[in-house]
Amino acid sequence: MTGEEVKELSRKYVLQSWSIQKTLNPVPIEKAEGIYMYDYNGKRYADMSAQLVNLNVGFGNQAIANAIKEQVDRYCYLAPSYAVEPRAELAKMLIDLLPDNFGKVFFTNAGADANENAIKIARMYTGKNKVFSRYRSYHGSSFGAGNLTGEPRRFPLEPGIPGFVKFFDPYIYREAIDFPSEEAATKFYLAKLEEQIKYEGADSIAAIVMETITGSNGVIIPPKGYMPGVRALCDKYNIIMICDEVMAGFGRTGKMFAFENFDIKPDLVSFAKGVNCGYVPLGGVAVSTKIAEYFDEHMLSCGLTYSGHPLACAAGVACLNYYKESNIIQHVYEVGKVLGELLEELKEKHPCVGDVRYIGLFSAIELVKDKETKEPLVEYGKDPNGVMGSIIGNLKEKGFMTYSHENMLFVNPALIITEEQLKEELVKMDEVLAVVDKEYI
CATH class of the missing domain: 3.90.1150.10 (Aspartate Aminotransferase, domain 1)
Incomplete structure (x- = not known):
């Protein structure tokens, strides 16, 4: 044509x-x-x-293309219940890249369903129902991820799902207060977040979900001490900390994962995009060992036909190798x-x-x-x-x-x-x- x-x-x-x-x-x-x-x-x-x-x-990228072609010649698809070499290999590679508190990976098709499943896992694990996310955020446009999203792309989904609570992220450039330092801004924003946690009832909050660095809403980089401060609040109130690394992960910020810039360890990490650079759709949720062990005795009520698709995972293995080798x-x-x-x-x-x-x-x-x-x-x-x-x-x-x-x-x-x-x-x-x-x- x-x-x-x-x-x-x-x-x-x-x-x-x-x-x-x-x-x-x-x-x-x-x-x-x-x-x-x-x-x-x-x-x-x-x-x-x-x-x-x-x-x-x-x-x-020929390394990724060749890996896909080689997997096509072996088989293009097997259901998630089978043990598949590229799926298993990629899961181990991801856990090896993550902090030492991580244990397993649940694969999805993209970033939106990664976030969908991250909040499901947090709610199943904690038995709590509320989920905090930020107004200046985009987590996807499916129904659950769209309710996590804070900016106007959530409006077509409203009235929304009960239990999704929004808070403001530290956008110092647009804040009405003229802070003398980043540390002063951090103190203010953390105090407001803790106040909101108390007013919503900490015993009902399953997770706080954040793009580690706000992406499509302006590349808003958290001020000094903010991310460790949120980690501390999650620990204090027994809340799961979920870092959405869909856009910021896999080298985008000069670290393999954006949260490495802030010296923290999340409980769950949602990812997609750069895991295999879109050559075949792929996403996932990395799960801490503690949470993964919970599902040794409890049903993991998550499932997707194309979870850990062999072609996508083969592309992921090649992509992670390329990051390292290059x-x-x-x-x-x-x-x-x-x-x-x-x-x-x-x-x-x-x-x-x-x-x-x-x-x-x-x-x-x-x-x-x-x-x-x-x-x-x-x-x-x-x-x-x-x-x-x-x-x-x-x-x-x-x-x-x-x-x-x-x-x-x-x-x-x-x-x-x-x-x-x-x-x-x-x-x-x-x-x-x-x-x-x-x-x-």
């Missing part, structure tokens, strides 16, 4: 997520390699969001420093850039109308004039592919990006932000 035929078939027959369908104009992609995609006319696009922040090793973590640390420097330069240069936040190759640019007042470029939950869509369109014209959410632009490229490639693409961002300064400030 031609590119136009592919696009028209897509528009006619495919319902695309998070979109008003009649406005869609998808780019038909003919081939892709490394960090680049090419349309049917040969135009090159740099994938500066690693697709949905999952394609950590880029397009065309020294991806060190590479992210080094290139991430360059990204931070370039983002700080954009913040200094452009009136429309209110804040930049970054850790490893995980970053967001927050756009404002006024740096002093911090008035966002678009109102929260609203963009009637399509301002952010227009900005994304301008980037796309320059071959810079990413996404926006609220008043944020994201720069989260594949972890294999080079310093030279990063600098080349950030020039395009600089040029588009200059247009934003002129048209909207």
Whole structure:
């Protein structure tokens, strides 16, 4: 087919997520390699969001492709009740990467059902029913994960499920209080969280679920001491701590798991995306030894037809090996420093850039109308004039592919990006932000 035929078939027959369908104009992609995609006319696009922040090793990774092909030749599928080599091997590899309190893995198909099963496991283990999560969060759009989600993508699921309670995460840039230090902010936010725990009844709270670093809602990095403080509250009130590492895990922050940046040990970890970089759908829940042992004597009431799919797990084994053999973590640390420097330069240069936040190759640019007042470029939950869509369109014209959410632009490229490639693409961002300064400030 031609590119136009592919696009028209897509528009006619495919319902695309998070979109008003009649406005869609998808780019038909003919081939892709490394960090680049090419349309049917040969135009090159740099994938500066690693697709949905999952394609950590880029397009065309031969190690993963070969592992999938080899598994196809053995068998493509066996039910979860069978002992399957790549499933067992990947589970052990994951436990070996996690802190010493972890014991087993329950595999899922993606991040949403990973979070669904994480909260089920926490509720079964504790016998309690309430689950805390944050307003500025995205945990998936299925019914349970969508109720965990705090931002407007949860609205179509309301009225929601009883027992899901929201609290605010430490978003210092937007806080009305001018804190003298990160430690002061941490003290404030932890006190408010503990107050809410008491008012909701600690004896009824099964779990606190957090994206270790808030992802699509702005790459909000917790202040010093916050994550250990939440860990301490969970211990004090016998609450399961669940870290959602779906987006931030597997090298994205310069550590294998984002919680390693904060010297904590969660009880459960949900994961997906970077575990095999989307070559075949895969997710899961890593479970502490203590919780895993509970299910030695109690029914684990969780199940999925494709739990631990052999092709997905074979891809996962190859992907984790590739991270290690290619020294991806060190590479992210080094290139991430360059990204931070370039983002700080954009913040200094452009009136429309209110804040930049970054850790490893995980970053967001927050756009404002006024740096002093911090008035966002678009109102929260609203963009009637399509301002952010227009900005994304301008980037796309320059071959810079990413996404926006609220008043944020994201720069989260594949972890294999080079310093030279990063600098080349950030020039395009600089040029588009200059247009934003002129048209909207």
